Amino acid sequence: MDQIDKRADLFWSVKRVSFTLVSILTVSLAGAGLWHYRSVLKLNRHLATALAEVQHQRMMIEQTSAQRQWYEDELRTSAQQLQALSRRLLEAHERERRAIARELHDEIGQVLTGLKLTLSTAAVDAPEPLATSLNEAHAAMSELLARVRALTLDLRPALLDDLGLLPALGWFLDRYVPRTGIKVDLRHSGIERRFPSELETTAYRTIQEALTNVARHAGVDQAKVRIFASAEQLVVQVSDDGIGFASTTLANTATSGGLSGMRERIQLIGGTLSIEAQPGEGTEITAELPLPTFM
Ligand SMILES: Nc1ncnc2c1ncn2[C@@H]1O[C@H](COP(=O)(O)OP(=O)(O)OP(=O)(O)O)[C@@H](O)[C@H]1O
Numbered sequence: 029m030d031q032i033d034k035r036a037d038l039f040w041s042v043k044r045v046s047f048t049l050v051s052i053l054t055v056s057l058a059g060a061g062l063w064h065y066r067s068v069l070k071l072n073r074h075l076a077t078a079l080a081e082v083q084h085q086r087m088m089i090e091q092t093s094a095q096r097q098w099y100e101d102e103l104r105t106s107a108q109q110l111q112a113l114s115r116r117l118l119e120a121h122e123r124e125r126r127a128i129a130r131e132l133h134d135e136i137g138q139v140l141t142g143l144k145l146t147l148s149t150a151a152v153d154a155p156e157p158l159a160t161s162l163n164e165a166h167a168a169m170s171e172l173l174a175r176v177r178a179l180t181l182d183l184r185p186a187l188l189d190d191l192g193l194l195p196a197l198g199w200f201l202d203r204y205v206p207r208t209g210i211k212v213d214l215r216h217s218g219i220e221r222r223f224p225s226e227l228e229t230t231a232y233r234t235i236q237e238a239l240t241n242v243a244r245h246a247g248v249d250q251a252k253v254r255i256f257a258s259a260e261q262l263v264v265q266v267s268d269d270g271i272g273f274a275s276t277t278l279a280n281t282a283t284s285g286g287l288s289g290m291r292e293r294i295q296l297i298g299g300t301l302s303i304e305a306q307p308g309e310g311t312e313i314t315a316e317l318p319l320p321t322f323m
């Protein structure tokens with residue numbers, strides 16, 4: 029073989045090797061590209077799944093918060109309905125008491141007064157021992173009449189409806205003081221006028237219950253009552269320096285006692301009640317009752 033042929037052989041050998049190398053490289057690159065493409069596809073699929081999951085979660089959260097909003101609205105409506113119902117119940121209760129008090133006073137009281145008169149007239153001309161019996165019946169009738177009057181006023185003092193808070197309170201204290209032996213220091217300002225009936229009733233019943241509690245539980249012979257009205261509110265405070273009580277007492281009587289009834293009444297007209305009591309350090313009850321803005 030001459031020199032030229034050798035060179036041609038070498039040339040072709042180099043070209044074949046180059047071609048083979050280029051082919052291997054191309055195939056490798058194509059394989060790598062394909063692998064890369066597959067990875068990207070796989071990643072895309074993962075991303076799409078994750079995105080769908082996030083969207084699903086977001087929908088669930090939106091749904092849950094919409095549901096929670098719905099429940100909150102329902103709860104608020106129920107609470108409002110319950111409050112309106114309690115208010116109507118209390119009004120009905122007071123109306124009923126007023127009606128029974130009027131019935132007792134106007135009907136039964138009149139009949140008893142008539143009977144009492146008849147007995148005293150009959151006793152004048154009656155022979156003994158009938159006269160003595162008639163006189164005894166007359167005394168019993170007087171007693172009965174006094175009890176009916178007291179019951180009438182306990183149920184609902186007509187003064188409260190006719191003349192307002194201060195006269196009704198004066199009448200209550202006139203009976204409370206001798207009955208219990210507790211002296212009451214009453215101070216007030218700005219209440220010589222009329223307030224809405226609901227407000228007068230709430231203030232009156234608050235003082236009535238608080239003073240009854242003083243007589244029943246405090247172990248004192250004096251109490252203070254403070255009432256004052258500003259343009260915005262009527263404030264009622266009853267306090268004593270008696271035995272007081274622990275806050276646990278309140279928790280135990282929270283649902284049925286006089287104090288919880290008092291709180292309910294006050295809250296129903298938008299007011300607040302605060303009770304300050306410590307064992308051995310007396311009790312102070314303050315009710316703040318908002319006045320209607322037009323007053
Ligand atoms: N002024 C007070 N001094 C001492 N303890 C008091 C006073 N007022 C209330 N308490 C305590 O608080 C408790 C709850 O009072 P609340 O008026 O609710 O019920 P009650 O007076 O026992 O019964 P009722 O339901 O007939 O009013 C009382 O039992 C008493 O222990």
Ligand SMILES: [Mg+2]
Pocket residue numbers: 237240241285286287
């Ligand atoms: Mg009580």
